Amino acid sequence: MGRSPCCEETGLKKGPWTSEEDEILTNYIKRNGHGSWRALPKLAGLNRCGKSCRLRWTNYLRPDIKRGKFSPEEENTILNLHAVLGNKWSAIAGHLQGRTDNEIKNYWNTHLKKRLINSGIDPVTHRPRTVDIFSSLPHLLALVNLKELLMDHQSSIEEHALRLQAEATAKLHYLQSLLHTPTPSAATTSSVVNDPSPSMPSGNNHGNGLMDIETLKMLSSLPQIEPLACGSQSVFGSLSSASNSGQVGEDFFSFPRLPELRNSSSSFQATPSRESCMMVEDSLNFTGWQPTQPPKSSSSHQLLVDDGVSCSAWSEILLEDPSFSSLLPQIP
DNA sequence: AAAGATCCCAACCGCCTAAAC
DNA sequence: CGTTTAGGCGGTTGGGATCTT
Numbered sequence: 620m621g622r623s624p625c626c627e628e629t630g631l632k633k634g635p636w637t638s639e640e641d642e643i644l645t646n647y648i649k650r651n652g653h654g655s656w657r658a659l660p661k662l663a664g665l666n667r668c669g670k671s672c673r674l675r676w677t678n679y680l681r682p683d684i685k686r687g688k689f690s691p692e693e694e695n696t697i698l699n700l701h702a703v704l705g706n707k708w709s710a711i712a713g714h715l716q717g718r719t720d721n722e723i724k725n726y727w728n729t730h731l732k733k734r735l736i737n738s739g740i741d742p743v744t745h746r747p748r749t750v751d752i753f754s755s756l757p758h759l760l761a762l763v764n765l766k767e768l769l770m771d772h773q774s775s776i777e778e779h780a781l782r783l784q785a786e787a788t789a790k791l792h793y794l795q796s797l798l799h800t801p802t803p804s805a806a807t808t809s810s811v812v813n814d815p816s817p818s819m820p821s822g823n824n825h826g827n828g829l830m831d832i833e834t835l836k837m838l839s840s841l842p843q844i845e846p847l848a849c850g851s852q853s854v855f856g857s858l859s860s861a862s863n864s865g866q867v868g869e870d871f872f873s874f875p876r877l878p879e880l881r882n883s884s885s886s887f888q889a890t891p892s893r894e895s896c897m898m899v900e901d902s903l904n905f906t907g908w909q910p911t912q913p914p915k916s917s918s919s920h921q922l923l924v925d926d927g928v929s930c931s932a933w934s935e936i937l938l939e940d941p942s943f944s945s946l947l948p949q950i951p
Numbered sequence: 952a953a954a955g956a957t958c959c960c961a962a963c964c965g966c967c968t969a970a971a972c
Numbered sequence: 973c974g975t976t977t978a979g980g981c982g983g984t985t986g987g988g989a990t991c992t993t
Contacts, residue, residue: 633962633963634962634963634986635961635962635987636961636962655978656978656979657977657978657979669978669979670963670978670979670980671962671963673979673980674961674962674963675961675962677980678961678962679961679962706982706983707981707982708981708982709980709981709982720980720981720982721960721961721962721982722960724982724983725959725960725961726960728959728960728983729958729959729960730959
């Protein structure tokens with residue numbers, strides 16, 4: 620049998636810590652260091668298990684913990700790293716000075732996750748939740764036409780409406796791009812997909828693999844929407860700029876130091892933003908790209924870093940995306 | 952003002968992994 | 973080489989705080 624839980628011993632206190640307990644623990648660790656967490660409670664005179672002491676110290680009492688509201692920069696860092704690393708809270712915490720994995724996890728679950736969902740982004744994949752977009756298509760169409768209706772109205776109302784219109788335009792632009800874009804799986808089987816002629820979307824362009832025929836008719840009948848002129852970094856604008864042209868756009872997700880990517884004529888979709896990639900490359904002491912040896916598959920590559928754990932997580936992200944793999948240099 | 956609903960986060964639980972034995 | 977142990981991690985929960993009706 621495996622080990623028994625350290626807190627199973629009877630008589631040990633559980634639940635919220637008192638200020639007296641905090642003081643005892645803090646004073647002991649400041650004098651002696653924590654040493655063996657299992658032995659610490661007895662040595663310090665605490666009626667707690669070692670695990671409870673460790674959690675209290677690392678998540679609350681540690682002097683270098685930064686408390687208070689997360690800054691916009693910290694939020695962006697979490698969002699970018701989560702897009703690449705997923706729920707690797709300790710890894711994310713490693714890039715945020717003074718924040719604990721527990722705090723980041725709580726903040727994600729209570730704030731950032733909801734924010735993404737409300738913005739139509741899947742918090743797991745960080746991709747647009749296209750099913751939601753399709754379901755609200757009539758509403759989006761109405762918003763696109765809102766500008767003309769508001770020409771004679773007050774500027775504050777107009778500004779608000781224009782913001783809504785911009786969002787709707789971006790979403791519709793993305794939907795149109797789906798109509799004209801081969802699927803990632805198609806990109807892996809056909810190396811050249813730069814055909815500008817419209818092609819019917821296949822099922823895996825969106826979440827549930829189904830697109831009703833009325834939606835297709837509505838989208839096909841729309842005039843081509845001009846790309847947003849505001850320079851938005853939104854995922855919609857980025858995705859559409861790449862997929863409409865069939866090439867990797869300037870604003871689209873790219874690995875600037877990855878060989879041959881910019882020469883590829885394939886289009887692809889990937890989760891991490893360009894900023895995410897740059898950040899991870901930098902933070903992991905990126906040294907270059909190379910094919911995996913021995914190769915896991917003909918198109919497997921890995922990031923050369925000196926952080927084994929993060930490298931592994933990063934590699935998985937790349938290997939999971941067949942359209943990305945197809946762009947990598949082939950292993951002889 | 953009170954009751955119910957919702958939010959938030961500290962703490963717990965159970966699992967995994969690496970090291971020690 | 974198998975077992976045990978300690979530490980670490982991510983998921984979940986309990987209950988206080990806050991908001992809504």
